Amino acid sequence: MVLLRKWMARGLVALSVAGVAAGVSACGGSSGSSASSNHGQFIVADYGDANDSLEQYAIKTYNATPEGHKVKAVLEAWPGANYQLKLQTVMSTSKAPDVFYNWGSGSIEQFVEAGLVRPLNSSFSSNPALKSNFLSATMNAAKIGNSYYGIPMRGAQPVFLYYNKSLLAKYHMAPPATWQQLLSDVSTLKNAGLIPIALGGGDQWPSQMWLEYVYDRVAGPSLVSKALTGDTNVWSSAASKEALGDVKQLIQSGAFGNSYDSVKFTDSASTKLMVTGKAAFELMGSWEYSTVQGINPSFAKNDLGYVSFPSIPGGAGNSADLVGNAQNYYSVLKSTKYSQAITDFMKVMYSDGFQQQLLSKGWLPTTTNATQFFSKSPTPAYMSWQYGKVKAAPAFQESWDQAWPVTDYTPIHTAVGTFFDNTNEQQFISSMSQLSTK
Amino acid sequence: MAAITQAERGGSQQVSGRRRRRPHLRSHAQNIGHPGIIWALPATIYFAIFALLPLVVVVWLSFTEWGGIGSPHWVGGANWKALATDSIMRQSIWLMLLLTALSVVTQTLVALPLGVWAAGFQRNRAVLTALYFIPLLMSSAAIAIVWRALLDPNFGIPSQMHWLFGSGNLFGHAGDAIGVLTFVAMWQWTPLYTLIYQGGARAIPAQIYEAASIDGAGRVRQFFTITLPQLRNTIVTSLILMVIGGMTAFESILILTQGEPGYSTTTTAYYMYSKAFLRFQYGQGSVIAVVLVVVATAIGLLITKWTGYDKMASAQEGI
Numbered sequence: 001m002v003l004l005r006k007w008m009a010r011g012l013v014a015l016s017v018a019g020v021a022a023g024v025s026a027c028g029g030s031s032g033s034s035a036s037s038n039h040g041q042f043i044v045a046d047y048g049d050a051n052d053s054l055e056q057y058a059i060k061t062y063n064a065t066p067e068g069h070k071v072k073a074v075l076e077a078w079p080g081a082n083y084q085l086k087l088q089t090v091m092s093t094s095k096a097p098d099v100f101y102n103w104g105s106g107s108i109e110q111f112v113e114a115g116l117v118r119p120l121n122s123s124f125s126s127n128p129a130l131k132s133n134f135l136s137a138t139m140n141a142a143k144i145g146n147s148y149y150g151i152p153m154r155g156a157q158p159v160f161l162y163y164n165k166s167l168l169a170k171y172h173m174a175p176p177a178t179w180q181q182l183l184s185d186v187s188t189l190k191n192a193g194l195i196p197i198a199l200g201g202g203d204q205w206p207s208q209m210w211l212e213y214v215y216d217r218v219a220g221p222s223l224v225s226k227a228l229t230g231d232t233n234v235w236s237s238a239a240s241k242e243a244l245g246d247v248k249q250l251i252q253s254g255a256f257g258n259s260y261d262s263v264k265f266t267d268s269a270s271t272k273l274m275v276t277g278k279a280a281f282e283l284m285g286s287w288e289y290s291t292v293q294g295i296n297p298s299f300a301k302n303d304l305g306y307v308s309f310p311s312i313p314g315g316a317g318n319s320a321d322l323v324g325n326a327q328n329y330y331s332v333l334k335s336t337k338y339s340q341a342i343t344d345f346m347k348v349m350y351s352d353g354f355q356q357q358l359l360s361k362g363w364l365p366t367t368t369n370a371t372q373f374f375s376k377s378p379t380p381a382y383m384s385w386q387y388g389k390v391k392a393a394p395a396f397q398e399s400w401d402q403a404w405p406v407t408d409y410t411p412i413h414t415a416v417g418t419f420f421d422n423t424n425e426q427q428f429i430s431s432m433s434q435l436s437t438k
Numbered sequence: 439m440a441a442i443t444q445a446e447r448g449g450s451q452q453v454s455g456r457r458r459r460r461p462h463l464r465s466h467a468q469n470i471g472h473p474g475i476i477w478a479l480p481a482t483i484y485f486a487i488f489a490l491l492p493l494v495v496v497v498w499l500s501f502t503e504w505g506g507i508g509s510p511h512w513v514g515g516a517n518w519k520a521l522a523t524d525s526i527m528r529q530s531i532w533l534m535l536l537l538t539a540l541s542v543v544t545q546t547l548v549a550l551p552l553g554v555w556a557a558g559f560q561r562n563r564a565v566l567t568a569l570y571f572i573p574l575l576m577s578s579a580a581i582a583i584v585w586r587a588l589l590d591p592n593f594g595i596p597s598q599m600h601w602l603f604g605s606g607n608l609f610g611h612a613g614d615a616i617g618v619l620t621f622v623a624m625w626q627w628t629p630l631y632t633l634i635y636q637g638g639a640r641a642i643p644a645q646i647y648e649a650a651s652i653d654g655a656g657r658v659r660q661f662f663t664i665t666l667p668q669l670r671n672t673i674v675t676s677l678i679l680m681v682i683g684g685m686t687a688f689e690s691i692l693i694l695t696q697g698e699p700g701y702s703t704t705t706t707a708y709y710m711y712s713k714a715f716l717r718f719q720y721g722q723g724s725v726i727a728v729v730l731v732v733v734a735t736a737i738g739l740l741i742t743k744w745t746g747y748d749k750m751a752s753a754q755e756g757i
Contacts, residue, residue, distance in 0.1 A: 085715055088505070088506035088507065088718055089506050091506075091507055092506075092507045092508050110505065111507065114507050116507070195592075201610070202609055259605045259610065260610070261607055261610025261698075262589070262591045262609035262610055267586070267587070269590055269593060272592075273592055407717045407718050407719065408717075409717070410712060410716045417699065417700070418700045421700065
């Protein structure tokens with residue numbers, strides 16, 4: 001009897017604990033759902049890296065506004081290397097972030113197809129400035145069908161050819177304007193015992209940049225867009241083979257030295273080659289400037305040169321075309337309860353303060369009024385040069401590994417890496433033909 | 439049996455007035471020989487939640503297609519069929535076996551003599567042995583990152599030793615990359631096995647060596663006819679640890695080679711990761727996981743059977 005009473009008592013305690021817990025969670029739920037009171041908050045998921053102080057700035061700015069006092073924005077920085085993996089895992093769960101960082105197009109396509117992303121067209125009709133303040137090419141890179149899905153944040157990152165000025169001066173060379181000049185520079189530098197072009201082949205995407213540019217110059221931007229929309233035959237076309245032949249010639253001429261497979265950009269080893277004068281060129285995204293600055297600030301100021309990718313005479317592509325990362329975007333979860341607050345948050349992305357933050361980090365804002373802030377950036381010349389290139393570019397090829405769906409990310413890298421290993425065109429063509437199509 | 443006799447003896451020493459407690463004591467003593475299932479419960483629950491349950495889910499996932507969004511949908515044996523004709527999968531299994539074999543050979547050849555040497559009680563040996571255990575204190579990830587930097591072709595060791603490394607493109611050739619993985623695994627794991635062999639060698643009774651030297655056996659002879667046979671169980675233990683470690687090796691591949699060049703260092707474990715977490719094909723990744731479980735279990739069972747480890751025979755019978 002005593003025992004029974006003891007058990008009953010324990011049971012009651014357990015029940016009441018559970019009750020309290022349920023009550024607490026119910027309270028949490030109710031405060032969350034009443035957006036009009038001052039306790040609502042939405043989660044902003046970000047790519048956690050050295051640049052996420054930008055996002056912290058955006059969040060702080062928004063939270064200081066009257067709207068931000070009503071519904072607060074909360075930043076969640078996910079470690080960069082696992083960002084896409086984590087996003088993929090939580091997007092269809094109740095833990096999905098209200099706003100999430102992405103690369104536009106291929107990176108959000110499957111979320112859009114699954115009906116998880118909110119089209120922003122209606123937000124644009126009530127807040128036209130949200131669209132009109134950004135360059136239209138940038139907005140289009142996050143457009144799927146007739147709907148816009150992303151607001152640009154961070155900046156455009158076109159790829160350019162960077163070089164060591166004093167090394168080129170030493171060998172009396174001008175930065176190459178044509179492919180032929182590049183080849184002749186390569187042979188001069190190679191004969192001098194240098195690595196002509198630094199390449200972080202261990203990361204593969206730096207090798208991919210060479211293919212992207214040569215494909216654009218030789219075949220024009222339409223080849224890749226055709227491949228993306230389902231015409232996989234373009235990979236075995238004559239133009240494609242010609243582009244591969246050019247890259248093959250460059251590799252076999254010893255342009256990248258003979259150990260590029262073991263060199264990475266991600267640990268700065270490839271850039272160090274250029275900064276220390278062991279190599280003359282590196283093809284890299286616009287973040288190269290800050291990478292060089294991290295290695296040797298005075299080199300960045302005095303010795304770092306930059307030019308557009310050389311033209312390939314006779315090719316179908318325009319020598320003003322760019323490749324690279326068009327932009328990063330914020331997209332909105334369809335099921336969010338705070339779409340109005342999020343629209344207010346998005347307005348920060350074209351504010352003067354945010355653009356100045358971008359420029360201070362060496363990023364190029366893609367807003368229509370960006371030029372007026374260049375004078376305040378630490379590198380005004382570099383910024384206005386880049387902006388001019390982006391504005392004048394007839395085509396901006398999104399990096400292949402981001403234009404295709406995420407499931408093709410590794411296959412593309414493997415195809416590129418293998419081509420730089422064995423220069424086997426047929427193998428590359430067949431690997432690229434097996435990628436997903438839309 | 440021994441436990442019971444001891445308890446009986448204890449019981450008989452009791453004062454006669456408390457004799458009636460003997461049956462209770464006896465039943466308690468019987469339990470000592472065979473602990474109740476309750477003792478295994480915590481471990482069993484833990485194992486069920488963190489090993490068996492995921493295993494069941496993985497088997498189910500292997501019959502579905504799932505990219506992490508929405509719910510998995512059933513595709514029957516499609517993933518299995520795709521894997522059967524996947525040449526990378528077949529290659530990855532051979533590679534896993536090759537890397538495991540290379541680790542076992544290199545690590546045993548270094549750790550066994552080192553462990554026997556470290557078993558001596560001289561002070562210089564104790565000091566050197568302590569230094570030698572330092573890699574054991576570092577995480578696999580840290581070790582891989584350090585070696586990746588040390589082996590950089592332009593700024594690392596290879597740039598100073600062209601006579602040995604040539605162009606230094608260690609991560610660009612299949613053979614070299616496998617060599618790097620084997621070497622780093624050896625550097626990392628040898629201390630652990632040295633420790634195990636040191637313990638094993640110290641447990642060998644000194645009398646055997648004394649008797650052997652009276653009979654005129656030299657140091658080499660002693661090593662092969664006394665030390666090695668006496669270390670039989672230690673060798674088997676370390677062999678099993680090495681084989682399992684070799685087959686599940688992952689972090690060092692992830693950091694050092696990412697399965698490259700091409701697929702030449704993509705072992706089964708890395709291929710599984712790449713399918714599931716880089717390409718978001720969880721169904722196909724799960725198939726590889728199931729294959730890995732089956733192959734690793736089979737190899738583990740074969741080793742225990744071949745070596746007679748399951749019989750737990752003493753190496754010192756008759757001594």
